[in-house]
Amino acid sequence: MKTKLLNPKTMRSRSTFVLTLPLLTSAALLALPACKKSNSNPSTSSNASASATINGTATQFTYAKGFELKGQQIGVAGYTVSNGDTIYYSVSAPDSANVNAAYAIDVNANVQYWDKAHSFDYDSWFAYSSTHGSVTLTSWDKSGKTVAGTFSGVIYSSVGLGNWSNDSLVITNGKFSGSYISQ
Numbered sequence: 001m002k003t004k005l006l007n008p009k010t011m012r013s014r015s016t017f018v019l020t021l022p023l024l025t026s027a028a029l030l031a032l033p034a035c036k037k038s039n040s041n042p043s044t045s046s047n048a049s050a051s052a053t054i055n056g057t058a059t060q061f062t063y064a065k066g067f068e069l070k071g072q073q074i075g076v077a078g079y080t081v082s083n084g085d086t087i088y089y090s091v092s093a094p095d096s097a098n099v100n101a102a103y104a105i106d107v108n109a110n111v112q113y114w115d116k117a118h119s120f121d122y123d124s125w126f127a128y129s130s131t132h133g134s135v136t137l138t139s140w141d142k143s144g145k146t147v148a149g150t151f152s153g154v155i156y157s158s159v160g161l162g163n164w165s166n167d168s169l170v171i172t173n174g175k176f177s178g179s180y181i182s183q
Helices: 008-030
Strands: 048-054 057-060 063-069 073-082 085-094 102-104 110-115 121-123 132-141 146-156 168-182
Touching: 048 073, 057 073, 063 146, 073 132, 073 146, 073 168, 085 132, 085 146, 110 132, 110 146, 110 168, 121 146
Parallel strands: 063 168
Antiparallel strands: 048 057, 048 063, 048 168, 063 073, 073 085, 085 110, 102 132, 110 121, 132 146, 146 168
8 A cells, every 4th residue: 555645734735725625616616507408598608628438438527617726726617417417526736737747636636526415426635545647737828717638547435534435436538628717
């Protein structure tokens, strides 16, 4: 088993972001349009996109919003509806990230995937000792506020916080892009 050493500064930043991420993700998701197939109003369309192959199934997320939490993270959050259930996701990299550099999805970058009822929640930060993979920003225009990137890896269930499960998701071919808002 691999041991990861953390320094107090990293842990403070991580804990601040872990506490802030749900608020940021909620704000981004509240700004997303209602889930209606007949909704073609361009003013409510998503400003970002995301897709990935999850456990062998290609997934195109229906709605996405880019975000930047200044001094902490940049990424995309959103949701899709699958078999009548709303599935949420969030992918982020450090706000200090360099383009084309891979950031480990442990204490640096994050990939999260959960459902509305919280019957499942896979989170690279809460199960970071088992998680492996990366997030890479492929472009980032800070003045134009656009970002694009890729992600892949294995993330583990965090349901029960403290009772880490061996239940995992294998994510390949993950991509995200779009404009973002600064928080």
